[in-house]
Amino acid sequence: MTLSDQDFLGFDAGQFRDLLARGTLTITALISRTLQQIERHDKHGLNLNAIVSLAPESLLRERARLLDGELRAGRSRGPLHGIPVVLKDCIATGPELGMTTSAGSFALLEGKITKNAPLVDRLLASGAVIVGKSNLSELCSFKGEGLIDGYSPVGGQTISPYMSTCIELDEGDLSPSSPGGSSTGSAVSVSAGFSLIGIGTENCGSIVQPSSRQALYSLKLGRGIACAEGCWRASKTLDTIGAMARSARDLAAASEILLDLDAGSRLLEEGGYASFLTGSVEGLRIGFVDPTLWRLPLDFWNPTEEAKNQHVGIQVTFRRxxxxxxYGSKITYxxxxxxxxxxxxxxxxAPFVVNLFESAETAKEFFEDYVDAELFIRSLKDMVDFNKCRLERCLPESAPDQSWLIKAIDEKPSPERYVATRNHMLRVGRDGLAKVFRDNDLDLVIAPMDSSAxxxxxxSGYPIANVPLGRYHLKGQLSRPFGLAVLAPSEQEGSIFRFMSAxxxxxxxxxxxxxLVNGAVTL
Structure with missing residues (x-):
């Protein structure tokens, strides 16, 4: 069949799934076209640099043939059957998948992970085709000062396909041309046609910020309902997982797979998250913050007056x-x-103190499933020493600082300071937002994603999602997408999906x- 670039980049997994079900398209052809797109524009063409490690083509074709055979036999594993997926390269994949797990660090690249993270096994069981591992901000942005979003020594700099210039940070770390981070490569992969689903991790904004800048639907699941075991992370308290997709229904399907089994059985009715995709907000109670008050801190983005005006104008227009x-929802503003x-x-x-205290222990847990026959890296200190001995590769001009790792070793907060800070942060975050929802009788809170939401x-541990809203038209040809942040109370992701679908x-x-739109291709 012939498919235009516009459709290849715009179709969601559900639309490709319909083609597969009708026999118009095969999984083998879909994976082949996906690999062609990666070849054209990851290290060539637009040089998006989103992929760190690609699965061996022979393994991908073998899996595609297996899944095609299952469809011909009338067996579908579910909505992700045959769908290409990219994983953030901090998520462990075992040797049978033929990919590295580096978290963007040369200190981890040479070692081997002995087994998949649990979320990887669940994705494989669902019929997903994991085509590659995506670039990220090194060590999920917890290495040192001045790390550029989407940059790692292993993967280089990921850029956005929406932007027509190189990254310019003259207005701050989250200037318009920044792709956002740290799950940068997963977001860019979905928007650029390298996958249909991206899986990421988030401590603070690492899923929703890059997906906002790639015009994607995304959801960081709430604390305690999804397991980040097998992922490199700074904090067991704060880090969690989530998905990015081109549509609400794709996101619902992927998010459901990421749930812990007990959480899934407890939270989901028959039909799963898809049952919330009603296309209606009837009865939902939604609060909107004032966009003139909720922006990114100036040290992250000090926008021009033109950008400020567009930011507020689009938000106000959307609310109207x-x-x-x-109609049918209750609005508070x-x-x-x-x-x-x-x-x-x-x-x-507070989050930084928690990360400093917990990062050494979470690294130790990660290394339990890590085999390194030559370098003997088993701790943050080993990584710091490795980097110091290889300055040109590990501490290049683009990322010369590892002060946060050093602080986590040499200036680790006292247990008393950690407990007091952590408990205060969790209490104020959880109780403060709970009070907002309770006192205003709300189901959802809406804020600009270009803010500190x-x-x-x-x-708080509450779930947060991104919904693509508009684009900034700045600096001539620059046209960066941005989105809305959607917050819900704990374990109320279903309300987010209702809003998204409507x-x-x-x-x-x-x-x-x-x-990336040039013409048509034959699948």
Missing amino acids: LFCVRL PLTIPQPSELNVGDDD CVLSTA YEASFPARPVPER
Whole structure:
């Protein structure tokens, strides 16, 4: 069959699944076209640099043939059967999949992981085809000062297919051309046609921020319902997992697979998250914050007046259109929610203190399934020493600092300081947001994604999602997508999916990257 670039980049997994079910398309052909797209634009063409490790083609073709055979026999494993998926390269994959697990660090690249992370086994059981591992901000952004989003020594710099210039950080770390991080490569892979589903991890914004900049639907699942075991992470308390997709239904399917088995049986009714995709917000109670007050801190992005005006104008227009197109919901505006500064104890940045205290122990757990016959790396200290001995490769000009790793070893917070800071942050985050939802009788809180909303999700453990909203038209040809942050109470991801499906049905389709649209291809 012939498919235009516009459709290849715009179709969601559900649309490809319909083609597979009708026999119009085979999984083998879909995987072949996906590999062609990676070959054209990952290290060539637009040089997006989203993939760190590609699965061996022979293994991918063998799996595609197996899954095609199952479909011909009338057996489908579910909505991800035959669907290409990319994993963030901090998620462990065993030797049978033929890919590395480096977290973007040369200190980890030479070793071998002995087994898959549990989420990988669940994806494989669902029929997904894991085509590769994606680039990320090195060590999930917890290495040192000045690390650029989407950069790692192993993978280089990932860039956005939506942007027509190189990364310029003259307005701050999250200037318009930044792709966001740390799950950068997974987000870019979905928007660029390297996969249909991206899996990432998040401590604070690492899934929702890059997906906002790639016009994707994404969800960081709430604390305690999804297991990040087998993932490199800074904190067991704060880090969790989530998915990115081109549609609400794809995201629902992927998110359901990521749930712990006990959480899935407890939270999901028959039909799973898909049962919440009603296309209606009837009865939902939604609070909107004031977009003039909720922006990124100036040290992350100090926008021009033009950008400020676009930011506020688009948010205001959306809220008005929402009330017209998605009637039946109760709207509260403007909504006051806790400021991130309230989470801190004195001058301590609370999430940073938690990461400093927990990172050495989480690294130790990661190394339990890590085999390194020559370098004997078993701790953060081993990694720091490895980097010091290989400055050019491990501490290059683009990422010369590993001060956070050193602090986690030499200046680890005392247990008393850690407990006090952690408990204060969790209490203020959880109780503060719970009070907002309770006092205002709300199901959801909506804020600009270009704000500190993700910090509140980190502190409270509440789920946070991104919905693609619009694009900034700045600096001539720059046209960076941005989204809405959607927060819900603990274990209320279903309300987020209700909102997403109604939004998707009532507003324009997410834009595809124009620079990748050239013509038509035969599948």
